[in-house]
Amino acid sequence: MPLDSDVAILGTGVASLAAANLLISQGISVLLLNPxxxxxxxxxxxxLDPLIYGKLSAQKILRNSPENALKFLRPDFPGAIEYWSGTTPMDGYHDPSAPHVRQRGRLWISSANSSVQRPWEALEDFYVEASDADLHPQLFDDWVTIQRFPGCSSHSLHMKGLFVPKLCDVDTVRYRNGLLEFVRERLPEEKFINGVTQLEWMPEGIRFHSDGTLKTAKLRKKMLAFWTPRLTPWILYQAKTAEIKPKLPIGARLWEDWLLNSREAPDPQTIGTFNNMIVWAHSEGAPSKDSPTPLLAILRAGPLIQLEEIHLPKSGGISSDSFKSLSDLCHGFLKWESFSIRSLKTRIIFEWDDEVKWLLSKSEPLIEVIPACDGPLVDVVRVARSACEPILMEA
Amino acid sequence: MQFAVRDGKFDVVIAAGPRVEHWPSVGVRTLSLLCAEMGLSVGQLGGEALTVHGIIPLSGTGGLVIAEDIQGRIHRIHARAAIRITPGLSWPDPFPGWRSQALIPLQTAEYLRQKSQILWERLTVILGTGNRALQFGSTLLENGSGQVLCVESYAQWGAKRFSGWEVEKRHFEMLGGKITEATPLEVIPKAPLLWQLRLQDTQGVRVLEIGRIVSAGPFHNSLGVREYPPGSLLFEFDQTASTLMKKGAEGWLLEEERGRWLAGKIVKALKGHLGPKREELDTLFRTAKRKLKRYFRHQEAPFTPSYQGKWIATADLKKIKTFGGVPQKLHFTQPIASIECFEEIPCHLCETTCPTSAIKTGKIPRKTTVLTETQCTGCGLCLAACPSRSISLIQEQKDQSFSKITLAWSGPKPWKIGEFGMLLNRRGETLSSGRIIDILNPSALNLKKKIKNDLQKDEKVQLLKIQIPSHLLWEARAIKRGRPSESFDEAFVASEDPTAVKQKYIKITLNGEKRTVRDRVFISVALFEIGQSRSTDILLCKDGSCGLCDISVDGLKKLACQTKIHNGMNIRFAPPTHFPVQSTLLCPCLRISQQEVINRLKQGKLRSAEAILSVTQVGGGKCHGQLCMDTFKRVLLDQGLDVSQWIDWRFPWRDWVLAHP
Structure with a gap:
């Protein structure tokens, strides 16, 4: 049968593509399914890793260093990954369609007279730990340094800040696109299936509908289901059908991705954190201060909602709190008289207490659910790789 | 609290998208009314008091509609079904120079024509030959424009034969407009308000010196309602109706039917148990669907007369004379309406206007036009009401050299009794001369108040009673002045009607240079008139939604389309002032070419609009896709992607400015 494979991979995002890429490269036959x-x-x-919630630690920072990102991303990626080290504008940029890892400093701001921001004492504690780990952090309270905050133009700020020079962000769209192109090329067309519906398992394999026809495939090893928010209804339905208690995330965090027209060209070398917002200069490719339309990207952490609330209006985002946060940032901190919103996207990302794999079927074939396939791209690729490791070992 | 968001909830929200021309239009009213009658709560969000910024789709069905009221308060309204009303733009396929200021969309052209007569003196080329294109061409010609050429450059010739097309074509040609099949190759600027357009037709390359290109195509052969994602109850609804039914009957009626059809669909989805109303709703839904299908069915022209030279062939003339809307007997003794509207079109304005019920067009779309001669009083109201000038009053005087015909006419320079004019046949060819012997004023008649109001709202229509040679009675159907009409006689018109063109001219400073412009017009209009418009001014959106026409006025940042000019104004263009003139850029804001989109699509074997948007960012610029989304969708369709139902739900629809509260 043409669809018979060693492993079936079910997913909607980068994790499933990364896993397929890894397994194909090791000679394992793969059937890739996307609902x-x-x-x-x-x-x-x-x-990037928002680094907002939980205690800041040197270990977390190290995980988000450009070296670490490249260590995870490069071996699995079937092409070049550009690296911008933040010195000269075009440094490291050779292929405009290749994904990039950009080294940028991270700046946490704390106001002396505000209670809502990250407590200054916590930042001071982290400063000591980061110094011990040779991360070269800097503590400051002068406006010259605070002006590094993207979009900041005020001269009369009474703020304190902590700066860590070497963290990074990754181009997720080009990374996904590169993986997708490669997997499409390497996988026979009939084994790369989008629009899969009514997927269910049968002895030794699975059956599903695609393009209006019923298809069956025998699986020699197992099926990996990479749990992302868009796959949630299927996972929960299958768990209920198979009478298996799913290991659920703590909740779903609502993230708002704002893009504002910046009054002046923001500093591309720094990613700022202000309250529950991460702020950076938005650019395609090599960051430049000379962009004719400077844009400020803001990633705001919204409320944590329960899984069953995903379909409710609150999951649409844009609440009073959103505008209050934006106003605090733009009017209060950046001292803009007005701000102009170019775009808003909302996304839901799960938060996990325990990222343990679990089985969705009680009998053969084994269907393994891989949690935490959303969030920072580096973590997603790490999860995908670790999910494949047992299969590779076995092979 | 700063920026407090007020929450609301409706079953159905109808939201005005950017550039909606009037609110609420007939489709919105129909849709709201029917949904409300079926027990759903309906919110109409739009108009001057409420600006809708966008709809955020929810997982499952429905969405959040985000709006801002006139006091700056933000409203977040949960809608189980949401409909965005959008007027759409008709852009051509890209060719070098199409992003220059020479080419303007039809909506902008219609607005500029109302605001300024100055711009239409030279040859105007209209890309597109649909009903609206021809209507606009006819309006230009009626108002004294020199020449108008409609260019069909898109699909096969027959594709535009929708309801009423033949009528519009006849009207356009009767006024002297020309239609040709050709492909635009390039637009090159020659001088202020003068461009060179190169067209490729079957004979070779034609070079035309033109004053303006109006983009009015391609013709959309679609229902005008899209739902995306499928089953999400998030719709986009095309606004095709004008403010008055007379300004485009088929657009008006289509929108009304579309409203009925969509109401049926939404009610069925949202209301589980309709009880006895179920049957009523089903009937309504089925009828609307049937009518919509019929409107969009490509129609073969029922009758296009053939000519021998300038004269209609004998057999075809016989057909005209025996047509059910044409008088058979009584026109030998008195003036009788001759309704030469041979097509099955939904328009029934003549029937509703006739005070004696002499005209019965039947159900819409009608099968035939029937005139009851004995009931016709020859009042001429139907002439004034017919937007396509398909009706005339004829009085044939047997055995006499001259007969009488009454034609409706509108334009900036009214006729006077005793004047001579050139008589034209149904193709706009000159036949002979005729003399105006009387001018009727239909609004002076003792009429129903509604009819009278409609007539007064209309442009100044004159009913010209003309003495013509008897042998031309069945040939002549239009009149024009012997002198070339492009010499728009401003002084004469001013003497006839002091309010018509009396304009005050003032001095302004534009980029450091002194300029003379008309007073009390919007800056964009003034820039168009003096040949200083930029390619970023082309949308001229009444709501300022595209935000492209940034300008510095006396040191303050303003939008040129929203700011009226005054004496001594100091205007500076904010960079960048132009898109590259000779480019074929698809998305000019982000400088993305059509080829780039196609390359990315092919490289990645991308199969959805979202995939292409995520790798190219088309439409993510300042105008939020208003300049490129229509063409972008067409490019994807050409590449074999099924995006006919796709809707770009990116939030917001326009840049949203929030000032410090």
Whole structure:
């Protein structure tokens, strides 16, 4: 049968593509299934680690260093990944369609007279830890340094800040596109299937509908289901059908991705954190201060909602709190008289207490659910790789 | 609290998208009314008091509609079904120079024509030959424009034969307009307000010196309602109706039917148990669907007369004379309406206007036009009401050299009794001369108040009673002045009607240079008139939604389309002032070419609009896709992607400015 494979991979996002790429490259036959029409509808991969919630630690920072990102991303990626080290504008940019890792400093701002921002004491504690780990952090309270904050133009700020020079962000769209092109080329067309519906398992394999026809495939090893927000209804339905208690995430965090027209060209070398917002200069390719239309990207962490609330209006985002946060940032901190919104996207990303794999079937074939396939791209690729490791070992 | 968001909830929200021309239009009213009658709560969000910024789709069905009221308060309204009303833009396929200021969309052209007569003196080329294109061409010609050429450059010739097309074509040609099949190759600027257009037709390359290109195509052969994602109850609804039914009957009626059809669909989805109303709704839904299908069915022209030289062939003339709307007997003794509207079109304005019920067009779309001669009083109201000038009053005087015909006429320079004019046949060819012997004023008649109001709202229509040679009674159907009409006699018109063209001219400073412009017009209009418009001014959106026409006025940033000019104004263009003139850029804001989109699509074997948007960012610029989305969708369709139902739900629809509260 043409669809018979060692492993079936079910997913809507980068994790399933990364896993397929890894397994194909090791000679394992793969059947890639996507319930969506294509891989561009999933929008739960972040270009960077927000580093907002939880205690800041040197270990977390190290995980988000450019070296670490490249260590995870480069071996699995079937092409060049550009690296911008933040020195000269075009440094490291050779192929405009290749994904890039951009080294940027991270700046946490704390106001002396505000209670809502990250407590200054916590930042000071982190400063000590980061110094011990040779991360070269800087503490400051002068406006010259605070002016590094993207979009900041005020001279009379009474703020304190912590700056860590070497973190990074990753171009998720080009990374996904590169993987997708490669997997499409390497996988026979009939084994790369979008728009899969009514997927169910049968002895030794699976059956599903695609393009209006019923298809069956025997699986020699197992099926991996990479749990992203768009796959949630299918996972929960299958768990209910198979009478298996799913291991659920703590909740779903609503993220708002704002793009504002910046009054002046923001500093591309720094990613700022202000309250629950991460702020950086938006650019395609090599960052430049000379962009004719400077844009400021803001990633705002919204409320944590329960899984069953995903379909409710609150999951649409844009609440009073959103505008209050934006106003605090633009009017209060950046001292703009007005701000202009270019775009807003909302995305839902799960938060996990325990990222443990679990089985969705009680009998053969084994269907393994891989949690935490959303969030920072580097983590997503790491999860995909670790999900494949047992299969590779076995092979 | 700063920027407090007020939450609301409706079953159905109808939201005005950018550039909606009037609110609420007939389709919106129909849709709201029917949904409300079926027990759904309906919110109409739009108009001057409420600006809708966008719809955020929810997982499952429905969406969040985000709006801002006139006091700056933000409203977040949960809608189980949401409809965006959009007027659409008709852009051509890209060719070098299409992004220059020479080419303007039809909506902008219609607006400029109302605001300024100055711009239409030279040859105007209209890309497109649909009903609206021909209507606009006819309006230009009626108002004294020199020449108008409609160019069909898109699909096969027969594709535009929708309801009423033949009528519009006849009207356009009767006024002297020309229609040709050709492909635009290039537009090159020659001088202010003068461009060179190169067209490729079957004979070779034609070079035309033109004053303006109006983009009015291609013709959309679609229902005008899209739902995306399928089953999400998020719709886009095309606004095709004008403010008055007379300004485009088929657009008006189509929108009304579309409203009925969509109401049926939404009610069925949202209301589980309709009880006895179920049957009523089903009937309504089925009827609307049937009518919509019929409107969009390509129609073979029922009757296009053939000519021998300038004269209609004998057999065809016989057909005209025996047509059911044409008088058979009584026109030998008195003036009788001759309704030469041979096509099955939904328009029934003549029937509703006739005070004696002499005209019965039947159900819409009608099968035939029937005139009851004995009931016709020859009042001429139907002439004034017919937007396509398909009706005339004829009085044939047997055995006499001269007969009488009454024609409706509108234009800036009214006729006077005793004047001579050139008589034209149904193709706009000159036949002979005729003398105006009387001018009727239909609004002076003792009429129903509604009819009278409609007539007064209309342009100044004159009913010209003309003495013509008897042998031309069945040939002549239009009149024009012997002198070339492009010499728009401003002084004469001013003497006839002091309010018509009396304009005050003032001095302004434009980029450091002194300029003379008309007073009290919007800056964009003034820039168009003095040949200083930029390619970023082309949308001229009444709501300022595209935000492209940034300008510095006395040191303050303003939108040229929203700011009226005054004496001594100091205007500076904010860079960048122009899109590259000779480019074929698809998305000019982000400098993305059509080829780039096609290359990305082919390289990645991308199969959806979202995929292409995520890798190219088309439409993510300042105008939020208003300049490129129509063409972008067409490019994808040409490449074999099924995006006919796709809707770009990116939020917001326009840049949203929030000032410090």
């Amino acid at each position: 969506d029409r294509d891989f561009f509808l999933e929008d739960s991969e972040l270009p």
